[in-house]
Amino acid sequence: MKGTEVIFEDVSKFYGEVLGVNKVTLHIPPGITSLVGPNGSGKTTLMNLMTGLIHPGRGSITVLGLSPRDPEQLMRVTGYATQFDSAPRWATGMEFVSTGLTLYGYSPTEARDRAWQALEQVGLTEAAGRKVAGYSKGMRQRVRLAQAIAHDPQVLVLDEPLNGLDPLVRAETISLFRRYAAEGRHVILSSHVLQEVDLISDQVILIANGMIVAEGEIRGVRDEMSEHPSQFIIRCRDASRIASLLFCEDHVTEIKMNDDRLGLLVLTRNREEFSRALTRIALAGHVIDGVIPSDESVDALYEYLIGGGRA
Amino acid sequence: MTITKVQVQQAWTIARIEMRRAFLSKRGLWVYLLALFPAVAFFGHGLQMKFMEERWSRNGLTQARVVDSFTKGEKVDEILKRAPNPSFDHEWTNRREDEGDRDDKDRKTQPEEPQRRRAISYYDGQRVIDLRFTNGVLVEKHVRFFRDPTDDRRVFAVIFQFFYLRLAIFFGCLGIFMNLFRGEMLDKTLHFWFLTPVRREVLLAGKYLAGLVASTVIFGGGALLGYAAMLWPNTGVDAQAFIAAAGWSHAFWYAAAATLGCLGYGSVFLAAGLLLKNPIIPAAVILLWESINNFLPAALQKLSVLYYLQSLCPESALIDEQQPLLRLLLAPAAPASKSLAVLGLVLVTALVLWAASRAVTRIEINYSTE
Numbered sequence: 001m002k003g004t005e006v007i008f009e010d011v012s013k014f015y016g017e018v019l020g021v022n023k024v025t026l027h028i029p030p031g032i033t034s035l036v037g038p039n040g041s042g043k044t045t046l047m048n049l050m051t052g053l054i055h056p057g058r059g060s061i062t063v064l065g066l067s068p069r070d071p072e073q074l075m076r077v078t079g080y081a082t083q084f085d086s087a088p089r090w091a092t093g094m095e096f097v098s099t100g101l102t103l104y105g106y107s108p109t110e111a112r113d114r115a116w117q118a119l120e121q122v123g124l125t126e127a128a129g130r131k132v133a134g135y136s137k138g139m140r141q142r143v144r145l146a147q148a149i150a151h152d153p154q155v156l157v158l159d160e161p162l163n164g165l166d167p168l169v170r171a172e173t174i175s176l177f178r179r180y181a182a183e184g185r186h187v188i189l190s191s192h193v194l195q196e197v198d199l200i201s202d203q204v205i206l207i208a209n210g211m212i213v214a215e216g217e218i219r220g221v222r223d224e225m226s227e228h229p230s231q232f233i234i235r236c237r238d239a240s241r242i243a244s245l246l247f248c249e250d251h252v253t254e255i256k257m258n259d260d261r262l263g264l265l266v267l268t269r270n271r272e273e274f275s276r277a278l279t280r281i282a283l284a285g286h287v288i289d290g291v292i293p294s295d296e297s298v299d300a301l302y303e304y305l306i307g308g309g310r311a
Numbered sequence: 312m313t314i315t316k317v318q319v320q321q322a323w324t325i326a327r328i329e330m331r332r333a334f335l336s337k338r339g340l341w342v343y344l345l346a347l348f349p350a351v352a353f354f355g356h357g358l359q360m361k362f363m364e365e366r367w368s369r370n371g372l373t374q375a376r377v378v379d380s381f382t383k384g385e386k387v388d389e390i391l392k393r394a395p396n397p398s399f400d401h402e403w404t405n406r407r408e409d410e411g412d413r414d415d416k417d418r419k420t421q422p423e424e425p426q427r428r429r430a431i432s433y434y435d436g437q438r439v440i441d442l443r444f445t446n447g448v449l450v451e452k453h454v455r456f457f458r459d460p461t462d463d464r465r466v467f468a469v470i471f472q473f474f475y476l477r478l479a480i481f482f483g484c485l486g487i488f489m490n491l492f493r494g495e496m497l498d499k500t501l502h503f504w505f506l507t508p509v510r511r512e513v514l515l516a517g518k519y520l521a522g523l524v525a526s527t528v529i530f531g532g533g534a535l536l537g538y539a540a541m542l543w544p545n546t547g548v549d550a551q552a553f554i555a556a557a558g559w560s561h562a563f564w565y566a567a568a569a570t571l572g573c574l575g576y577g578s579v580f581l582a583a584g585l586l587l588k589n590p591i592i593p594a595a596v597i598l599l600w601e602s603i604n605n606f607l608p609a610a611l612q613k614l615s616v617l618y619y620l621q622s623l624c625p626e627s628a629l630i631d632e633q634q635p636l637l638r639l640l641l642a643p644a645a646p647a648s649k650s651l652a653v654l655g656l657v658l659v660t661a662l663v664l665w666a667a668s669r670a671v672t673r674i675e676i677n678y679s680t681e
Contacts (some may be wrong), residue, residue, distance in 0.1 A: 016676065048676065051506060052505065053502055053505055053675065053676040054675040054676060054677065055673070069672075071507070071508060071509060071510065071511070072508050072510050073505075073506065073508070074508070075506055075507055075508040075509075076508045079506075081504075082502055082604060084499050084502060086498060086499035086500050087500065087503075088498075088500050088503070089498075090332075099328060099637065100503065100506075100507050102324050103324055103325070103507040103508060103509055104507075104508055105320075107319060133585070147503075233483065242625050292574050301395060
């Protein structure tokens, strides 16, 4: 498996006395993986570490079995669209993408063809002949993405890739990520737009203060966090009675009744037990119209994890 | 580490890309001013010489043996009879007080005794002979070489060693080579290179090559242009003989010294750009060391780039004999042989580049601290 994963083993990085990340151990499989955390939490540090822009003070990193200290091999399988909003002053969009490709050994013609295809994928062909310095923020974001995908990498690392994109381009970009993931490649991205991460990610890594708070599938992460009360909305006709029955369960920590007395908001520490309790209640003849998990979005989970269990 | 064909191609690709930055950087336009200053100065001097020659020879040349025959006490008419076409002739009358009356403040100044003055100059093709007459008698004779190729070459040697090597190439290389990495850190574009499948050492080699080509073209070319501009107005037989005998060799060694200066200083400033954020500190330290070079004991003088560069110069820039204090303080070490100088510079450069290659593998992208 080592050759197909991005692996961090006990990695720490300090900027002088400032913590970047601390004792990070991760195994990132193919698919879309989102790094989620507040500003300064260490998302970009993790990305810079796995692409060799910075080096860990401790621990080891491998990307598909390759060391980030070996850019000659690593960057043939990795593309990284950074958040640094800069580009060489002299470069047009086409030059910006194709110049780098010549270092991969492509002939100038091949490099231009590949650059054109990449620009096509991000919808920038019309602006290909213009200087990147004159692009809008969204266009610069896209041209960086084009540069990252131009050599057809196996691992695509994207720092806040959806920032500044209009809805249409955003949808196209997400579809590009899904296509990459479907082909068995890694798409590792960071975002603070949690709804998007929730929708597109196969797995999520929650990071705060330089430490990994949780990782895995969103549902799996939730399950791991047994101390985190899951929140359910129950639609029922006999809310008072069902509330009293649920209160008898140890795992239920809080119940709120809707004003219309036709629904309950229940917080439980154990989803399995909660499920069994509901079955028992239903078998006892109480009518339950529906049960909806109300907090399975990343927002809720994230707020709970980062905010110290306030959810 | 073995060097592969792909790595060589990558280094050359990087060099070609970086040459644009090295040659055309707006920040670096002043480098051209430094490089072209001697050429412009000598070209201006040459133009002035041509203009003056045209003026002096407007009335024709006077034979050298004729102007040499003028002696003090001769009458102006006799001189004009032998040489009737002076290049310059001006006559005037002035009055001066009687020397014996100057101290007598109580007495009214005596009427001035009028004196007829005349200045005549001749040009024999190489020398200008200035004659001063008082009341028609030759009282002063000054001979000055209008053109002195030897003097021009000495001036060029002084400018080359004290301005070109010490300042122009030094600061030019500082601007070109420090910009290769440090400039990209400031522009926040260095990470683009680090995200390509290129070893950091290859990137360093490519960038160094770009800087070396640019600086060599600019400063080697500037040295040759300056040398050509210095020789240009010297059309005499002596000058032509010098050009035929040693002119090309001198031009080669001046260009070689400029190139090796770029090689040596370039490697130093490339490494400094990797290791230090502020170029002023290394520049000041190195400049100080190189500047005091001639005041140091001979053994220490050999630990500078300048010592080897000066050893390559075809003519020495002797300090004017009229500056005894400097002559007392300066104790130039015996120059190294040219082959030793080249070898020394290449070895120093290789050592510095090796240290730089170690540094570049450790460099991290952290623009926020720049």
